[in-house]
Amino acid sequence: MNVDVLVVEDAPEFARIVSTVLENAGHQVRLAATMAEALAEMDIRVPDVVILDLGLPDGDGLDLCRVIRERSSVYVLMLTGRDDEVDKLLGFRLGADDYVTKPFSARELAARVEAMLRRPRPEPSGEAPRVFGELSIDTSAREVTVAGVKADLTRIEFDLLDTMSANPKVVFNRQQLLDRVWGPGWYGDDHVVDVHIANLRKKLDMVGAKSWVRTVRGVGYSMGS
Numbered sequence: 001m002n003v004d005v006l007v008v009e010d011a012p013e014f015a016r017i018v019s020t021v022l023e024n025a026g027h028q029v030r031l032a033a034t035m036a037e038a039l040a041e042m043d044i045r046v047p048d049v050v051i052l053d054l055g056l057p058d059g060d061g062l063d064l065c066r067v068i069r070e071r072s073s074v075y076v077l078m079l080t081g082r083d084d085e086v087d088k089l090l091g092f093r094l095g096a097d098d099y100v101t102k103p104f105s106a107r108e109l110a111a112r113v114e115a116m117l118r119r120p121r122p123e124p125s126g127e128a129p130r131v132f133g134e135l136s137i138d139t140s141a142r143e144v145t146v147a148g149v150k151a152d153l154t155r156i157e158f159d160l161l162d163t164m165s166a167n168p169k170v171v172f173n174r175q176q177l178l179d180r181v182w183g184p185g186w187y188g189d190d191h192v193v194d195v196h197i198a199n200l201r202k203k204l205d206m207v208g209a210k211s212w213v214r215t216v217r218g219v220g221y222s223m224g225s
Contacts, residue, residue, distance in 0.1 A: 003027045003117060006047040008038040008064065009079065010057050014102065018051060018079070021106045022113065035059045039067065046072050049113060054080040054091075062094055069095035073142075073155035075116040079104070092195045095154035098188065119183035130165045132223065135204070135212050137165050146204065156181060157200040160193075164213065164223045173220035197221055 005022050009015040010033045019029045030047065032038040035058050041047075050068055054061035065076055078091045081102040091099055097119075098112050130137040134147040142158055144151040153161065159181045164172060172180070174190040182192075201213050214224030 003049060004030070004045065004047040005049045005051060005113070006030050006032060006038065006041055007051045008032045008035075008056065008061070009051070009053045010034065010055070011053070014053070014079075017106070018109065021109050022051075025110050025113070027113075033057070035061075035064045038064060042068070042071065047074055049075045049077065049116065051077050051079050051113075052096075054078060062091060065091060065094045065096055069154055075119075077112060077116065079109075092192055093199050095156065097156065097182075115183055119181070132165070132168075132212055137161060144204075151203050151206075153200065153203060154196075156196050157203065160196055160200055161213070164221060168223040171216045171219050171222040177221070193221075 003026075005027050007015060007018050007022070007029055009018060009031070015031055015033070019031065022029050027049075030041055032041050033056075035056050038050075038052075052061050052065060052068075056064065061078065061080070065078065068074065068076060076096045076098075078096045078099045079102065080099075097116055100109055100112060130139070136145045138144070139162055144153055144158065144161065160177060163177065163180045164170075174193045177193050178190060197213060204212060212223060214222050216222060
């Protein structure tokens with residue numbers, strides 16, 4: 001698979017390590033050392049994957065993650081020396097798909113990138129929007145509206161809602177949602193599901209679809225009212 005990976009890393013030694021790991025895995029790698037360079041590279045060509053360091057000389061990688069997610073649904077893996085849980089949770093809230101803390105092993109980095117790539121990209125289905133009261137989910141356009149007002153969801157948030165709304169009578173546990181949305185090869189803290197579900201609820205609540213994502217205590221999540 002010829003995958004275009006944009007590595008945003010200002011430390012030359014780490015940039016070399018990441019590039020070598022990815023190139024050995026058969027991927028095409030582009031490098032950017034600053035936020036400005038990264039955005040310029042994305043203007044030239046949108047990559048399949050962005051590996052993003054949080055500590056950049058011209059800004060915080062979290063800010064860049066927010067901009068990337070506003071522009072695109074590319075996979076984003078955060079790479080950083082920070083080991084603070086707050087940073088990890090904030091990264092996930094901004095739409096990051098995964099998080100690796102320095103120092104890391106080449107095997108771990110390659111495995112996490114491969115796990116992201118195994119997550120299927122959505123294909124246009126042509127099916128009619130799924131409607132739950134005032135909540136409408138257009139899977140072809142990947143748009144969600146509540147009473148005609150668009151909800152601005154990240155790719156992960158949409159995929160979670162897509163999964164649950166396709167089977168509204170099914171209660172999904174964390175592992176099932178990880179397998180459906182993150183892919184069967186993903187490994188990490190399964191509480192990442194809770195973070196994205198909480199973000200999804202907040203965004204739907206803001207436009208008036210409160211409680212459509214239901215918690216079944218001790219089991220998981222489903223569509224409900």
